[in-house]
Every structure is written in structure tokens, then in C-alpha cells.
Amino acid sequence: xxxxxxxxxxxxxxxxxxxxxxxxxxxxxxxxxxxxxxxxxxxxxxxxxxxxxxxxxxxxxxxxxxxxxxxxxxxxxxxxxxxxxxxxxxxxxxxxxxxxxxxxxxxxxxxxxxxxxxxxxxxxxxxxxxxxxxxxxxxxxxxxxxxxxxxxxxxxxxxxxxxxxxxxxxxxxxxxxxxxxxxxxxxxxxxxxxxxxxxxxxxxxxxxxxxxxxxxxxxxxxxxxxxxxxxxxxxxxxxxxxxxxxxxxxxxxxxxxxxxxxxxxxxxxxxxxxxxxxxxxxxxxxxxxxxxxxxxxxxxxxxxxxxxxxxxxxxxxxxxxxxxxxxxxxxxxxxxxxxxxxxxxxxxxxxxxxxxxxxxxxxxxxxxxxxxxxxxxxxxxxxxxxxxxxxxxxxxxxxxxxxxxxxxxxxxxxxxxx
Amino acid sequence: xxxxxxxxxxxxxxxxxxxxxxxxxxxxxxxxxxxxxxxxxxxxxxxxxxxxxxxxxxxxxxxxxxxxxxxxxxxxxxxxxxxxxxxxxxxxxxxxxxxxxxxxxxxxxxxxxxxxxxxxxxxxxxxxxxxxxxxxxxxxxxxxxxxxxxxxxxxxxxxxxxxxxxxxxxxxxxxxxxxxxxxxxxxxxxxxxxxxxxxxxxxxxxxxxxxx
Numbered sequence: 001x002x003x004x005x006x007x008x009x010x011x012x013x014x015x016x017x018x019x020x021x022x023x024x025x026x027x028x029x030x031x032x033x034x035x036x037x038x039x040x041x042x043x044x045x046x047x048x049x050x051x052x053x054x055x056x057x058x059x060x061x062x063x064x065x066x067x068x069x070x071x072x073x074x075x076x077x078x079x080x081x082x083x084x085x086x087x088x089x090x091x092x093x094x095x096x097x098x099x100x101x102x103x104x105x106x107x108x109x110x111x112x113x114x115x116x117x118x119x120x121x122x123x124x125x126x127x128x129x130x131x132x133x134x135x136x137x138x139x140x141x142x143x144x145x146x147x148x149x150x151x152x153x154x155x156x157x158x159x160x161x162x163x164x165x166x167x168x169x170x171x172x173x174x175x176x177x178x179x180x181x182x183x184x185x186x187x188x189x190x191x192x193x194x195x196x197x198x199x200x201x202x203x204x205x206x207x208x209x210x211x212x213x214x215x216x217x218x219x220x221x222x223x224x225x226x227x228x229x230x231x232x233x234x235x236x237x238x239x240x241x242x243x244x245x246x247x248x249x250x251x252x253x254x255x256x257x258x259x260x261x262x263x264x265x266x267x268x269x270x271x272x273x274x275x276x277x278x279x280x281x282x283x284x285x286x287x288x289x290x291x292x293x294x295x296x297x298x299x300x301x302x303x304x305x306x307x308x309x310x311x312x313x314x315x316x317x318x319x320x321x322x323x324x325x326x327x328x329x330x331x332x333x334x335x336x337x338x339x340x341x342x343x344x345x346x347x348x349x350x351x352x353x354x355x356x357x358x359x360x361x362x363x364x365x366x367x368x369x370x371x372x373x374x375x376x377x378x379x380x381x382x383x384x385x386x387x388x389x390x391x392x393x394x395x396x397x398x399x400x401x402x403x404x405x406x407x408x409x410x411x412x413x414x415x416x417x418x
Numbered sequence: 419x420x421x422x423x424x425x426x427x428x429x430x431x432x433x434x435x436x437x438x439x440x441x442x443x444x445x446x447x448x449x450x451x452x453x454x455x456x457x458x459x460x461x462x463x464x465x466x467x468x469x470x471x472x473x474x475x476x477x478x479x480x481x482x483x484x485x486x487x488x489x490x491x492x493x494x495x496x497x498x499x500x501x502x503x504x505x506x507x508x509x510x511x512x513x514x515x516x517x518x519x520x521x522x523x524x525x526x527x528x529x530x531x532x533x534x535x536x537x538x539x540x541x542x543x544x545x546x547x548x549x550x551x552x553x554x555x556x557x558x559x560x561x562x563x564x565x566x567x568x569x570x571x572x573x574x575x576x577x578x579x580x581x582x583x584x585x586x587x588x589x590x591x592x593x594x595x596x597x598x599x600x601x602x603x604x605x606x607x608x609x610x611x612x613x614x615x616x617x618x619x620x621x622x623x624x625x626x627x628x629x630x
Contacts, residue, residue, distance in 0.1 A: 110586065110597055121575075125611070140571055141562050148559055148578045151601075155585045156536060170536045 092126040095119075100214025104221065112225075113154035116218040117147030120182075123211055143211075146181040149174050154222070168226075172233035175223055179238055182215050183271045185245040208296045212271065216278060216289065235279045239345060242275030243352035250359030254366075262367055266323055267296055269360055270331075273338045276353060280341035288337030294396065295330045299323055317368050318390055322397075324364030325357060329397035335360075421546050424457035428550035429526060431455075435557045435577050436522040437515055440569075441501060444612040445479040447561075447573040448580060448605065451554050455584045458550040462587045466595060471584070474602035478576065478609030485610050489617025490624065500568035500615045514566055521560035522553075529553035548588060555581035572612035579605040 099119035103112045124143040153174035179185065223234050246269050253265035270292045277285030277292075299319045325331045335357050342349040431454025438446040452475035459467035529552035536548070558578030565571045583601035586594055 114597075114600065137565070137568065137571065141565050141574075144562050144571065144575050144578070145559055148555070148562070148575075148582065151579075151582045152555065152585070155582065155589050170532070 092122060096122045096211075097214070100218060103214070103218040110151075110154045112218055112222050113150040116215055116222075117150050119214055120147050120211055123207070142181055146178050149178045149181070150219075150222070153178070168229045169233065171226065172230045172237075175219065175226075175230075175234045176237050176241070179219065179234075179275060180241060182211070182219075183242075183245075183275050184249075184268045185238075185241045185272060185275060186248055208267065208293065212274070213290065213293045216274065220278060235281050237279075238275050239279030239342075239349060242272045242277075242279055243342070243349050243356075245269075245272035246276065246356035247352050247359070250356040250363070253363040254359055256363075259367055259370070262363060263323075266360055266363060269356055270296060270334070273335060273353065273356065276349065277338045277341055280338075280345045280349075282341040282344055284337045284344070285341030288334045288339075288341060291330055291334035291337065291396075295322070295334055295393065299393065315390055319393075320364050320368035322390075322393055324361045324368065326361075330393055331397075333397060421461075421549070424461070425546065425549045427457060428454040428553055431550075432522050432525060432553045432557045433519060435554060435573075436518040436561065438573070439515060441616055442482075443569050443573045444576055444609050445482050448475050448478045448576050448609060451475075451558075451577045451580045454554055455550055455580060458547065459584050459587055461547070462584070463592045463595060463598070466592070467584075467587055467598070470595070470599055470602055471580075474580070474583075474605050477606040481606055481610040482613035482616075485613035486617040486620070489614050490620045492621075499619045500572070500612070502568075503566045514564060514570075517564050518557075518561060521564060522557050525553050525556035525560060529556055548585065551581045551585040551588065555585065568615055569612065572608055572615070576605050576608040576612075579608065 096119040099115045099122065103115035103119070106112060106115070120143045124140040127139055153171050156171045156174065180187070223231055226234070249265050249269035249272055253262050253269060256262040256265055274289035274292055277287075277289035279285070299322060322329045322331055325335050335353070339350060339353045339357070342353045431450045434450035435447045435454075438450070452471055456468050456471050459471045529549055532552050533546050533548040554577055558574045558576075558581060561570060561574030561577065565574060579601055583598050583605070586601065587598045590597070
């Protein structure tokens with residue numbers, strides 16, 4: 001069987017070389033080309049590892065690694081669009097993704113917690129270094145707390161099957177707090193609420209594409225290492241929190257006037273739906289959650305009026321329409337899968353998911369109407385990149401089974417697109 | 419030495435960790451937390467645990483000073499002051515330090531409850547041993563929650579990692595010394611980061627003075 005450590009070693013080493021060579025290359029103005037070349041190396045390296053992982057016993061591990069890979073690839077194509085991208089951005093991307101990937105493959109719960117916390121802390125620290133300000137300070141602070149809670153939960157993990165019930169509840173609530181901080185769920189709402197709409201495209205992409213899938217999959221692994229009673233408390237509470245947060249964020253998305261803020265709220269709504277998907281514990285929910293990550297990585301360059309965003313009128317309108325969840329786009333499949341998972345979970349959960357989907361549709365279509373009125377102005381390179389990514393979104397929606405199984409593995413796609 | 423003494427030292431250390439401010443806040447808070455935790459570390463893993471902890475605190479102080487000095491003398495870059503407040507807050511009855519001390523006062527009963535009700539690892543029968551790491555861990559978290567400056571974030575994160583390391587040692591005993599050392603290295607790394615950030619700003623100040 002292929003040894004993933006080889007891939008990880010190459011991945012992290014390239015990040016190191018990359019950051020060391022940065023200054024020299026910048027003087028010669030080759031930095032942009034080297035960034036792309038290095039990114040192709042990382043992608044090829046991880047693809048190779050993924051294909052060899054077909055025999056890995058953990059379907060979620062395979063799925064999480066696949067999502068991280070595609071998200072990292074998406075970040076690699078977004079970064080050249082941004083005028084002030086440094087090669088060290090790539091290095092941080094490589095190292096944090098490497099940390100999350102390592103967290104996916106180890107079995108020791110403390111190692112899972114340390115690597116997840118390290119990945120989160122690295123990104124938060126980098127944000128602060130690049131754009132020091134109250135938002136990034138808030139981000140660093142909240143992510144630091146999440147990492148600390150994760151470590152504390154690992155310490156309190158029961159080692160005996162006969163542990164006392166208070167301990168189960170205590171560990172469960174530590175995990176719930178981590179989930180709420182990372183995903184911006186009510187009542188904690190994490191760092192995301194005040195800073196999400198202020199972050200630039202590539203910084204936001206590190207959150208959507210790397211922190212979210214990495215932390216969610218690693219958390220799922222850590223929670224699965226718990227006794228059944230802890231799992232039930234965490235997943236059940238996450239399901240309820242996710243449902244309430246999705247409706248709340250959907251309502252706020254409807255109220256927002258600027259595209260950035262509306263996009264941030266829609267993103268938080270989908271993150272809450274991801275929490276619902278994971279909390280349901282069903283493969284449908286997982287597939288939906290991972291599809292939604294891909295969707296936001298793909299649509300991020302075209303909405304929200306950020307640096308590096310395409311200003312092309314048609315592409316932007318198309319992206320907002322996709323975010324509304326019209327059939328049969330990838331957003332539609334993602335939310336549909338989460339709805340199926342919530343339906344299976346029963347109770348009031350599916351109604352909340354339905355309400356959130358309706359609110360997101362109204363908010364997105366309202367923004368799409370405004371986007372049509374914008375002037376069409378876009379550089380040719382950006383236009384081609386935008387159209388390519390939009391075509392990928394469309395293809396993912398039309399053939400989710402074929403593309404999804406290539407990314408997530410075969411076991412996680414129960415009936416998508418059939 | 420008994421748990422009561424360790425807990426009393428940790429109690430005092432918790433308030434010092436919450437109260438220290440200024441450019442050396444990381445070093446002082448790590449020193450206070452280290453003194454508060456050394457007894458617990460020694461009781462969990464013997465001399466090794468205590469020596470590793472003392473080494474990490476000393477390395478943290480050394481790294482902070484050294485990195486600040488190196489960066490201050492060589493780094494050609496402008497930077498913001500790590501002591502600059504990022505949140506514009508109106509004048510209030512209680513300032514940031516008072517808020518942290520109040521938080522520490524809340525942390526004490528919380529840590530006491532956890533240490534007497536939530537057993538860690540296999541040491542379920544020993545009551546109260548977790549008080550020191552728990553109270554300092556909570557102080558680190560509260561320091562992060564109430565942080566207004568970069569220095570606050572670094573100090574909070576450093577104490578949090580130090581307390582987590584000792585908590586892990588309580589859980590595993592001598593067998594978890596490798597993970598314990600890894601967490602202590604993170605603590606020293608945070609102190610180093612604090613020194614670098616201070617040095618970058620002070621270099622900038624030095625340049626301004628030179629040009630003036």
C-alpha cells in the first residue's frame with residue numbers, strides 16, 4: 001500500500017523550499033510562475049497518494065483527503081488572480097493542508113488534536129501577519145481557543161469504558177464548543193461573524209477550503225474515537241445547532257445589502273448545513289457537506305466583490321444563481337443531500353433545512369439581479385479562469401457521481417445523480 | 419508535598435498570569451504558570467516532568483529576548499506595535515486587566531469543580547490533582563477571549579499550551595513524556611514569536627529615532 005507519509009513529506013518540503021526561495025525569485029519576477037509549478041507538483045503528489053488510497057479502510061479519511069486536495073487546488077488557481085499573492089501564501093497553504101492531512105491518518109487522539117490545532121493556528125497566525133487588524137486578531141483569538149478546547153478534549157478522553165457520565169458530558173461539550181467556534185454556529189458564532197466579509201479572497205479560501213474540511217473531518221475522527229454516549233451527545237447537539245444557525249444565517253443573508261456581506265452570510269449558512277450533515281451521521285449528510293465545500297471553493301472568485309474576484313457580469317450573475325441552488329447544480333446536490341440526511345434524522349430538522357434553502361434561494365436571486373446591472377469589465381486571463389471554474393461547477397452539478405467519486409471515493413456517494 | 423500546596427501556588431500563579439501586562443508579558447506569564455505547574459508535573463512524572471517544564475519556561479524567556487534582539491538589530495521591515503489595542507473600547511469602570519482578574523476569579527471555582535468531578539485518564543480516584551493545570555488553562559483561555567493586543571494573544575496561547583502539556587502528563591504519566599515535550603516546544607515557539615513581533619516593532623522605532 002502507498003505510504004501517505006511520502007506525499008506529506010514532499011508536500012511540506014516543497015512548502016519549505018518555496019518560502020526559502022521566495023525572496024530570490026521575487027527580485028527576478030518569476031515568483032508567479034514558480035508558484036504555479038510548485039502547485040502542480042503538490043497536486044500531482046496528492047492525486048497519486050489518493051489513487052493509491054483506494055484500499056484505505058476509512059471512507060471518511062479518503063473523502064476528507066480528496067476534499068482538501070481539490071480545495072488546495074482551487075486555492076492554487078485563485079492565488080495568481082490576486083495582485084499581492086506571495087509565495088509564502090503557498091507555503092502556508094501547503095503546511096496547513098499537510099497538518100490536516102496528517103491529522104487524518106494518525107490514530108492517536110492527541111496527535112489528531114495537535115495537528116488540527118497546528119493547522120488552524122498556522123493559518124490564523126499568517127492572516128494576522130499579512131493583515132494585522134481587529135478582524136484578524138479576533139480570528140487568531142477564536143481559533144486559538146478552538147485549538148485549546150480540542151487539546152483539552154483529547155486530555156479528558158475516557159480511557160476506561162466505565163468512566164463516569166459527567167466526564168462524557170464534559171468531553172462532549174468541549175467538542176461542541178469547538179464545532180460552534182469553527183463553524184460560526186449560534187450561540188457562539190466563532191470568529192467568522194465579524195471577520196468573514198472583511199477577508200480577501202485567498203484568505204477566505206484558506207478558511208473555506210482548508211480549515212473547514214480539514215477540521216470537520218479531523219473532528220469527526222476524534223469524535224468517533226469517543227464512547228457511544230459522547231458521540232450521541234455531540235452529534236445530536238450539532239444537528240440542532242446547525243439547523244438553528246442555518247435559518248438564522250439565511251434570514252441575515254436576506255437582510256444584507258452589500259454583496260460581500262450577503263456572500264459571507266450565505267457561506268455561513270452552508271457551513272451550518274455542513275454541520276447538520278455531519279451531525280446526522282449519515283453518508284448523505286457527509287456527501288452534502290463535502291459537496292458544499294467544493295461549491296464555495298469554486299464560486300468564491302466570482303462573488304463578493306473581493307480582490308482577485310472576476311468582475312465579469314455574466315460569470316458573476318451565473319455564480320450567484322448557482323449559489324441559489326437551482327437544479328441541477330452542485331449547490332443543489334449538496335443541500336439536497338443534507339436535506340435527505342435531516343429527513344432521516346426526523347423531528348423538526350428537515351423543516352429548518354427547507355426554510356434555510358428557501359431563504360438562500362431568495363437572497364441569491366436578489367443579488368443575481370443586481371449583478372446583471374454591473375458593467376462588464378474583466379481581464380482576459382481572469383475571464384478564462386472564471387469561465388473554467390464555472391464550467392467545473394456546472395459539470396459537478398450535472399455529473400456529480402462521476403466527479404464526486406473521483407474526489408471523495410466510491411463509498412460516500414449513495415445515489416447521487418442517479 | 420501535598421496537593422493543597424500545589425493548588426495554593428497555582429491559585430496565586432493564576433492571578434499573576436491574568437494581571438501581567440507590557441512587553442514582557444509572555445515571559446512573565448510563562449514564568450508564573452511554570453511555577454504554578456511544576457509541582458503537579460513533578461508529582462505526575464517525577465523529576466523529568468519538572469525539568470522539562472523548567473527548561474521550556476527558561477527557553478521561552480531566552481527565545482523571546484534573543485529573537486527580539488536579533489530582529490531588532492537586523493530586520494528591515496515596518497511593523498505594528500504588539501501592545502497596540504485593536505479594539506476601540508470606550509472608557510469603562512473596569513479596564514482590561516481588571517476584566518482578566520475577574521475572569522481568573524471565575525476560573526478558580528470552575529477549575530475546582532472540574533478537578534473534583536471529572537477524572538482525567540486512569541487517575542480517577544485521586545481528587546483535586548487537576549486543579550493547577552485546569553485553573554491555568556482557564557486563565558489562558560480567558561486571556562485569549564479578552565485579548566486586545568497581540569501580546570495578550572501570545573501570552574494566553576503560551577499559558578494555554580503549558581497547562582495543556584501538564585494536563586496531558588497527568589493523564590499519561592511517564593509514558594506520555596514525548597507528547598508533553600512536543601507541547602512544551604510549542605510554548606517556547608510562542609514566546610519566540612512574541613519576541614519577533616516585538617523586535618520588528620522596536621526596529622521600526624529605532625529607525626524613526628535615527629532619522630529624527
